[in-house]
Amino acid sequence: MSTVLRVRDLTKTFGRGEGLVRAVDGVDLEVAQGETVAVMGPSGCGKSTLLYCLGGLDRATEGEIELAGKRIDQMGERAVARLRRDAVGFVFQAFHLMDELTAVENVEVPALLAGLSSRAARKQAVGLLDRVGLGDRAGFLPSALSGGQRQRVAVARSLISKPQIVFADEPTGNLDSSSAVDVLRLFDDLHESGQTLIIVTHDARIAATADRLITMRDGAFIDQTILTGGARGNVSALAGLE
Numbered sequence: 001m002s003t004v005l006r007v008r009d010l011t012k013t014f015g016r017g018e019g020l021v022r023a024v025d026g027v028d029l030e031v032a033q034g035e036t037v038a039v040m041g042p043s044g045c046g047k048s049t050l051l052y053c054l055g056g057l058d059r060a061t062e063g064e065i066e067l068a069g070k071r072i073d074q075m076g077e078r079a080v081a082r083l084r085r086d087a088v089g090f091v092f093q094a095f096h097l098m099d100e101l102t103a104v105e106n107v108e109v110p111a112l113l114a115g116l117s118s119r120a121a122r123k124q125a126v127g128l129l130d131r132v133g134l135g136d137r138a139g140f141l142p143s144a145l146s147g148g149q150r151q152r153v154a155v156a157r158s159l160i161s162k163p164q165i166v167f168a169d170e171p172t173g174n175l176d177s178s179s180a181v182d183v184l185r186l187f188d189d190l191h192e193s194g195q196t197l198i199i200v201t202h203d204a205r206i207a208a209t210a211d212r213l214i215t216m217r218d219g220a221f222i223d224q225t226i227l228t229g230g231a232r233g234n235v236s237a238l239a240g241l242e
């Protein structure tokens with residue numbers, strides 16, 4: 001299987017001198033196309049910083065990152081932005097919807113920007129909203145949606161361009177159980193269609209749906225476990241989530 005993410009000796013520091021923080025400290029990683037990787041670890045161990053660097057949202061201090069076949073550590077800002085647009089999806093808690101657009105209009109924006117016809121974009125956006133349990137809210141403005149509903153709209157939006165690789169940071173963090181299951185089902189669809197998913201979570205039940213679990217501490221990987229026979233493919237059976 002082809003490798004979609006290859007990382008060598010990635011280090012990200014903040015500050016300097018006495019205040020220097022090694023948020024990510026010499027990490028190596030290879031992720032195959034179609035693989036789902038969960039990253040867990042205590043608060044402050046560097047999970048979000050890792051995700052930001054891998055997805056080209058922040059610059060590494062040292063090390064090599066090859067994302068979708070391109071060395072992003074050697075690329076200029078514009079080229080990285082293009083690669084993000086074409087190959088990467090982000091599911092973060094700090095989602096930003098456009099207040100004046102309805103749910104379905106928000107979801108279709110990336111597809112329209114990518115050149116899809118408005119009819120095709122609408123069809124895909126409606127399908128994704130259905131998938132996250134918001135089919136009946138497509139015409140609502142964000143102000144008329146709950147926090148969890150807005151978050152699910154943002155998830156649908158980040159997946160409409162069918163990114164080759166999706167980075168998710170606590171994607172179910174402030175969702176109620178049944179909304180969380182909707183989002184996980186969507187991730188399951190991604191897995192089925194061969195997309196790659198890197199997911200940071202504090203929830204062991206979500207981590208159990210991955211192919212591989214990485215445990216971080218103090219900026220380093222302290223354990224990597226291949227998960228077999230997990231709950232993947234049967235998300236709705238996740239005990240206690242629904």
Ligand SMILES: Nc1ncnc2c1ncn2[C@@H]1O[C@H](COP(=O)(O)OP(=O)(O)OP(=O)(O)O)[C@@H](O)[C@H]1O
Binds near residue numbers: 014044049
């Ligand atoms: N912009 C920044 N400036 C300075 N230090 C930072 C910055 N961003 C992160 N850090 C530090 O880097 C370390 C790793 O932070 P990070 O947010 O990656 O951890 P995390 O594992 O995602 O934590 P959590 O689970 O609480 O979200 C922390 O010590 C944090 O204080």
